[in-house]
Amino acid sequence: MADYILQVKGLCKSFGAVQASQDLSFGIQRGHIHALIGPNGAGKTTVLNLLSGELQPDSGSILLNSEEINKLPVHKRVKAGLGRSFQITSIFNDLSVAENMALAILAGRGHNFRFWKNAMAVDIVQHTLTEALARVDLSGRAEQQAGRLSHGEKRQLEVGMALVGGPQLLMLDEPMAGQGAGGTVELQKLISGLKGTTTILLVEHDMDVVFSLADQISVIVYGHCIASGSPEEIRRNSEVQNAYLGEH
Amino acid sequence: MTSAIPKTVIIIAGALFFCSLPWAADYFGEQYLISLFTRILIYSLAAVSLDLLIGYGGLISLGHAAFVGIGAYVTAIFFHHSFVAEPIAGIVAGSDNALLVWPLAIIISAAFALIIGSLSLRTSGMHFIMITLAFAQMLYYFAVGLEKYGGDDGLSLYSRNQLVGMDLNNDVHFYFVCLFFLTLFLFISHRLVKSRFGLVLRGAASSSRRIKALGIPERRYKLVCFVIGGAGAGLAGALLANQTEYVSPGLLHWTLSGELMVMVLLGGLGSLFGPVLGATAYLLLEETLAMYTEHWMVYFGPILIMVVLFAKRGLFGFLTQKE
Numbered sequence: 409m410a411d412y413i414l415q416v417k418g419l420c421k422s423f424g425a426v427q428a429s430q431d432l433s434f435g436i437q438r439g440h441i442h443a444l445i446g447p448n449g450a451g452k453t454t455v456l457n458l459l460s461g462e463l464q465p466d467s468g469s470i471l472l473n474s475e476e477i478n479k480l481p482v483h484k485r486v487k488a489g490l491g492r493s494f495q496i497t498s499i500f501n502d503l504s505v506a507e508n509m510a511l512a513i514l515a516g517r518g519h520n521f522r523f524w525k526n527a528m529a530v531d532i533v534q535h536t537l538t539e540a541l542a543r544v545d546l547s548g549r550a551e552q553q554a555g556r557l558s559h560g561e562k563r564q565l566e567v568g569m570a571l572v573g574g575p576q577l578l579m580l581d582e583p584m585a586g587q588g589a590g591g592t593v594e595l596q597k598l599i600s601g602l603k604g605t606t607t608i609l610l611v612e613h614d615m616d617v618v619f620s621l622a623d624q625i626s627v628i629v630y631g632h633c634i635a636s637g638s639p640e641e642i643r644r645n646s647e648v649q650n651a652y653l654g655e656h
Numbered sequence: 657m658t659s660a661i662p663k664t665v666i667i668i669a670g671a672l673f674f675c676s677l678p679w680a681a682d683y684f685g686e687q688y689l690i691s692l693f694t695r696i697l698i699y700s701l702a703a704v705s706l707d708l709l710i711g712y713g714g715l716i717s718l719g720h721a722a723f724v725g726i727g728a729y730v731t732a733i734f735f736h737h738s739f740v741a742e743p744i745a746g747i748v749a750g751s752d753n754a755l756l757v758w759p760l761a762i763i764i765s766a767a768f769a770l771i772i773g774s775l776s777l778r779t780s781g782m783h784f785i786m787i788t789l790a791f792a793q794m795l796y797y798f799a800v801g802l803e804k805y806g807g808d809d810g811l812s813l814y815s816r817n818q819l820v821g822m823d824l825n826n827d828v829h830f831y832f833v834c835l836f837f838l839t840l841f842l843f844i845s846h847r848l849v850k851s852r853f854g855l856v857l858r859g860a861a862s863s864s865r866r867i868k869a870l871g872i873p874e875r876r877y878k879l880v881c882f883v884i885g886g887a888g889a890g891l892a893g894a895l896l897a898n899q900t901e902y903v904s905p906g907l908l909h910w911t912l913s914g915e916l917m918v919m920v921l922l923g924g925l926g927s928l929f930g931p932v933l934g935a936t937a938y939l940l941l942e943e944t945l946a947m948y949t950e951h952w953m954v955y956f957g958p959i960l961i962m963v964v965l966f967a968k969r970g971l972f973g974f975l976t977q978k979e
Binding site for chain 1: 847848850852855858859861862865868869871872877
């Protein structure tokens, strides 16, 4: 019996006449890197938004550690262990790189109604900031305003911020998008280094990355999951080949 | 810009200037400067409190005058009841003791900010601007309708409040009391924006989506910011009522909210010290231009537009920018 960290059952979501998710079901096993692939407009980002709580499903259920989380707002789902990065990089452009990371570090640790002490001088920040920045290769950029980083560096910062909260399930929405070859290799190393400790749901267009990283792949076409399995099974699946891989 | 001036230099120069002003005014025999600069200090306090909202919380409030007005009216109403020796609503005795009335002005302004803020913060962007404006105008018309306290004509205080060890009716004493409160509020605000609370607040202003993704419910942080801003404005109102020894519904009018916003933009959004510079420049310009023409706004407008166009981070940003 597989140990599922997250299960999605019969999820439906439509925007007017467009059915972004139709009776969508899949499960993510603990410790795996689980990739979601599918053609453009297949509804992959919608799935992430439904999981994170930014969108409410019309029907169906989402189970995190066998508990239904459908009704929880975004911040409660984060507390329950769901971390994410966005397809369009979303960091705090007006803050420095160090402040961005500090905010991510402090977010998961008690309330932030502390009005007097400098946030950067808080013990936990002092202890973990250097390492957290080094992990995503941004040590030299600490004082820079985050909005002025290169695209790749912003992406690294974002992934670093999602990691620092120690999420049980990390959702990465096209982390490789807009990365140069060097950045892709770096991020790939970072993600594979997390294997076993953090479960990852990866939405990615770069098939080389998906097939080299993923333990499990689910293929989504028109909001419906047409196949789930190991990279080998997916590669051999004729339905997938027709619907998707064949086009490439 | 090669001639960037370090922030600390500007702040120290400003502190020295404000500290020595009464002596300079005395030396040149220009006593009216003391009362002009007292007004500047009080408006600075209100502008700094608005900067906390706009510059750090991303909360564009067009109703900040409401809290200035509430602070002023609390002070005036307590004074009035103490003067005529009749309890407020037949229950609470009036008072002209600054140590009692000013904290009350702050608390009542903060309480109103809590109510208005918790309703307004259900919206954002344009709607937030409009709803804060609507609340302030509502209070303005309420003040106009306060027949017991002068209605449209406002209410006079016959003296300033009493403060132990000080004579507030002495302009120099009162000047330094205002300077003290501005300095205190600047110091508190400075600590605040660097604290954990401040970091979350600035983060929420920068990206509301991201702060939610970090698991932080942003609204309550913004609400606390709104309340702190309202409290600062309430103190400014209490001081303003003392300075002019007169309050009127004009203190709650949206034009004052607009003026405060211009001071913040002129001085530099999100810089705390900038709004002090902004309020100083605004009131001095108004004073100077008004000496030459009653249509001073005609000249003032273009100057403002130039500053906003060419110094995007305001006067403070212009002086301190690095590139």
